[in-house]
Amino acid sequence: xxxxxxxxxxxxxxxxxxxxxxxxxxxxxxxxxxxxxxxxxxxxxxxxxxxxxxxxxxxxxxxxxxxxxxxxxxxxxxxxxxxxxxxxxxxxxxxxxxxxxxxxxxxxxxxxxxxxxxxxxxxxxxxxxxxxxxxxxxxxxxxxxxxxxxxxxxxxxxxxxxxxxxxxxxxxxxxxxxxxxxxxxxxxxxxxxxxxxxxxxxxxxxxxxxxxxxxxxxxxxxxxxxxxxxxxxxxxxxxxxxxxxxxxxxxxxxxxxxxxxxxxxxxxxxxxxxxxxxxxxxxxxxxxxxxxxxxxxxxxxxxxxxxxxxxxxxxxxxxxxxxxxxxxxxxxxxxxxxxxxxxxxxxxxxxxxxxxxxxxxxxxxxxxxxxxxxxxxxxxxxxxxxxxxxxxxxxxxxxxxxxxxxxx
Amino acid sequence: xxxxxxxxxxxxxxxxxxxxxxxxxxxxxxxxxxxxxxxxxxxxxxxxxxxxxxxxxxxxxxxxxxxxxxxxxxxxxxxxxxxxxxxxxxxxxxxxxxxxxxxxxxxxxxxxxxxxxxxxxxxxxxxxxxxxxxxxxxxxxxxxxxxxxxxxxxxxxxxxxxxxxxxxxxxxxxxxxxxxxxxxxxxxxxxxxxxxxxxxxxxxxx
Numbered sequence: 001x002x003x004x005x006x007x008x009x010x011x012x013x014x015x016x017x018x019x020x021x022x023x024x025x026x027x028x029x030x031x032x033x034x035x036x037x038x039x040x041x042x043x044x045x046x047x048x049x050x051x052x053x054x055x056x057x058x059x060x061x062x063x064x065x066x067x068x069x070x071x072x073x074x075x076x077x078x079x080x081x082x083x084x085x086x087x088x089x090x091x092x093x094x095x096x097x098x099x100x101x102x103x104x105x106x107x108x109x110x111x112x113x114x115x116x117x118x119x120x121x122x123x124x125x126x127x128x129x130x131x132x133x134x135x136x137x138x139x140x141x142x143x144x145x146x147x148x149x150x151x152x153x154x155x156x157x158x159x160x161x162x163x164x165x166x167x168x169x170x171x172x173x174x175x176x177x178x179x180x181x182x183x184x185x186x187x188x189x190x191x192x193x194x195x196x197x198x199x200x201x202x203x204x205x206x207x208x209x210x211x212x213x214x215x216x217x218x219x220x221x222x223x224x225x226x227x228x229x230x231x232x233x234x235x236x237x238x239x240x241x242x243x244x245x246x247x248x249x250x251x252x253x254x255x256x257x258x259x260x261x262x263x264x265x266x267x268x269x270x271x272x273x274x275x276x277x278x279x280x281x282x283x284x285x286x287x288x289x290x291x292x293x294x295x296x297x298x299x300x301x302x303x304x305x306x307x308x309x310x311x312x313x314x315x316x317x318x319x320x321x322x323x324x325x326x327x328x329x330x331x332x333x334x335x336x337x338x339x340x341x342x343x344x345x346x347x348x349x350x351x352x353x354x355x356x357x358x359x360x361x362x363x364x365x366x367x368x369x370x371x372x373x374x375x376x377x378x379x380x381x382x383x384x385x386x387x388x389x390x391x392x393x394x395x396x397x398x399x400x401x402x403x404x405x406x407x408x
Numbered sequence: 409x410x411x412x413x414x415x416x417x418x419x420x421x422x423x424x425x426x427x428x429x430x431x432x433x434x435x436x437x438x439x440x441x442x443x444x445x446x447x448x449x450x451x452x453x454x455x456x457x458x459x460x461x462x463x464x465x466x467x468x469x470x471x472x473x474x475x476x477x478x479x480x481x482x483x484x485x486x487x488x489x490x491x492x493x494x495x496x497x498x499x500x501x502x503x504x505x506x507x508x509x510x511x512x513x514x515x516x517x518x519x520x521x522x523x524x525x526x527x528x529x530x531x532x533x534x535x536x537x538x539x540x541x542x543x544x545x546x547x548x549x550x551x552x553x554x555x556x557x558x559x560x561x562x563x564x565x566x567x568x569x570x571x572x573x574x575x576x577x578x579x580x581x582x583x584x585x586x587x588x589x590x591x592x593x594x595x596x597x598x599x600x601x602x603x604x605x606x607x608x609x610x611x612x613x614x
C-alpha cells in the first residue's frame with residue numbers, strides 16, 4: 001500500500017525549537033538523545049499538524065516556545081512538505097498565536113506579557129491553517145497528513161483515564177473524516193452550552209425543560225449520534241486489526257476484544273441497527289433528574305469508554321503492565337491500519353520511545369511490523385542500543401540536543 | 409522582561425482609577441490602559457473635557473428604539489419613523505453593526521429588529537436577555553408577512569434562529585433564513601470543504 005511521507009519539517013518557536021528545518025528519511029528515521037532535549041516535541045509537532053491539537057491533554061498554548069517572547073505577537077509555526085501515496089505534494093502550515101484579549105490580530109506591547117510556569121500567558125490562542133498557502137477554515141488536514149503516535153502516554157492507555165482513550169480514537173476518526181472533526185467540535189461546545197443552560201435553570205429553581213434547552217439538546221443529539229455511529233463502525237475495524245497485531249506481537253493467538261462501553265444503549269432492541277438519535281435522546285431523558293440536579297451532561301459520547309478484554313478479564317484493571325502495553329501498541333497499529341483503509345494511504349508512524357519496557361523479543365516484533373517497506377517511521381530513543389542493529393543499518397540516524405537536530 | 413506596570417504604588421489614586429476603568433474596555437490591556445491614562449493627563453484639558461462630555465452624552469442621549477431595538481438618539485429611530493418601501497418584512501439581526509452591513513448592500517427595503525446578542529448559556533445569555541419578546545409584539549397585527557432571520561451561521565446563531573422561528577411559526581408569519589455558501593467573486597477551487605458542502609446543500613433551481 002502507498003504511504004504518506006513528510007519530506008521536510010520546519011519548526012519556528014515550537015516548544016524548545018527556536019528555528020529548525022528537518023528532512024526525515026523516506027523510510028526509518030531514528031532520533032536519539034537524552035530526555036528533555038526535544039525528541040517528543042518533534043513528534044508532537046507532526047501530531048498537531050495532522051490533528052489540529054496536541055496528543056498531550058490541554059497543552060495547546062504551551063507549544064509556543066520561549067523564543068517567541070520577543071515577537072510582536074508571540075507565535076509558533078509548524079510547516080511540512082507532505083507527499084501523498086499518489087505523489088501529490090502539499091505544503092501544510094499551522095500557525096498558533098497569542099492574540100491580545102478582545103481584539104484579534106492587533107499587536108500588544110511586549111512588556112504586557114508575562115511568562116508563567118507553563119509558558120507565555122495572556123491573550124487568546126488563535127490557530128491559522130494553510131494548505132499550499134491557502135487559508136483553511138479548520139485546523140484539520142483530512143487526507144493531507146495522517147499520523148499515529150505511540151508514546152509513554154499511549155502505552156499506558158488502558159490503565160489511564162477514559163478521556164485519554166476517547167481522545168485516542170477521536171484522533172483517528174478526525175484524521176479520516178472531515179465531518180467527524182467538525183461534529184466533534186460542535187458536540188463539545190454543545191455539551192458546554194447545555195451544562196450552562198442546566199446551571200442557569202437550577203439557579204432559577206426550574207426543573208422543566210424550556211424551549212431553548214430542548215433546542216440545545218436537539219443539536220446535541222444530532223451531533224452526538226453522528227459521533228456514536230462513526231465510532232461504532234470504526235471500533236469494528238480496530239477490533240479485527242488489533243487482534244491480528246496482538247497475535248503477531250505475542251506470537252500466539254489469543255482472545256482479545258476491544259469493547260466500546262457506551263453510556264447510551266447502542267445495542268438496540270432486537271438486534272436491528274438502532275436509531276442512535278433516539279437512543280441518545282432516551283439516555284438524556286433517563287438522566288434528566290440527575291443532570292438537572294448536578295448541571296452536567298452525564299450521558300453521551302463524551303462519557304463513553306473503550307476497554308480491552310482478554311477472556312473475561314479487563315486488561316486495564318487486571319492486566320500486567322506488559323499486557324497493557326502490548327495491547328496499547330496493538331491498538332496503535334490497528335489505528336494505522338484503519339487510517340490506511342480509509343484514506344488509501346498509510347499514515348506516518350511516530351514511535352516515541354515506546355520500546356524501552358518491552359522485552360527484546362516483543363520489541364523486535366513490534367519494530368518489524370512497523371518497518372514494512374514504503375512506510376515512513378520516526379522513532380525516538382534515549383538509548384540507541386535498543387534499536388536492533390539491522391534496523392539502524394537502514395535508518396537515517398540523528399541526534400537531538402537542546403532543540404537542535406544533527407546528523408549522528 | 410520588564411515587570412508588570414505598578415498599580416497604585418506611588419501613583420495618584422485618581423489615575424489608578426482611570427487606568428482600571430480603561431483596562432475594562434474590550435481590546436485594552438493594563439499597559440495600553442496606562443498609556444491612554446497618561447495621554448489623557450498630557451493632552452490639553454479642553455480635549456479631555458470634550459472626551460468626557462462625549463462619553464456622558466452617549467449614555468444620556470442614546471437609547472434603544474422602542475420598535476426595532478436598535479441604538480438611537482430619537483425614539484422611534486429615524487428608520488422606524490420614516491415610511492419604508494416594504495412594511496411587510498422584518499430582518500432580524502444579532503447586533504446594530506449587522507444593520508449597517510445589510511444597509512450597505514442596498515438590497516433590503518424592509519424594517520429591522522435587533523436582538524442584541526445570540527443565545528449562549530455559557531456566556532450567560534438566555535432568551536430573557538434578548539429582545540425577542542419585543543419582536544413577537546411587532547408581529548401581533550397583520551402588517552408583517554415575512555421575517556428574515558439573519559443571525560450568523562455559527563452554532564449559537566443557528567440555535568437562536570431556530571428558537572425565534574419556533575415562536576413565530578404559530579403566528580402564521582413566513583420565516584426565512586439567509587442563504588449560506590460560496591462568497592461571490594470567490595474561486596470554487598480555493599473554498600474550504602465545509603463551505604462547499606453548505607453551498608451544495610443550499611443549491612437552487614435556475
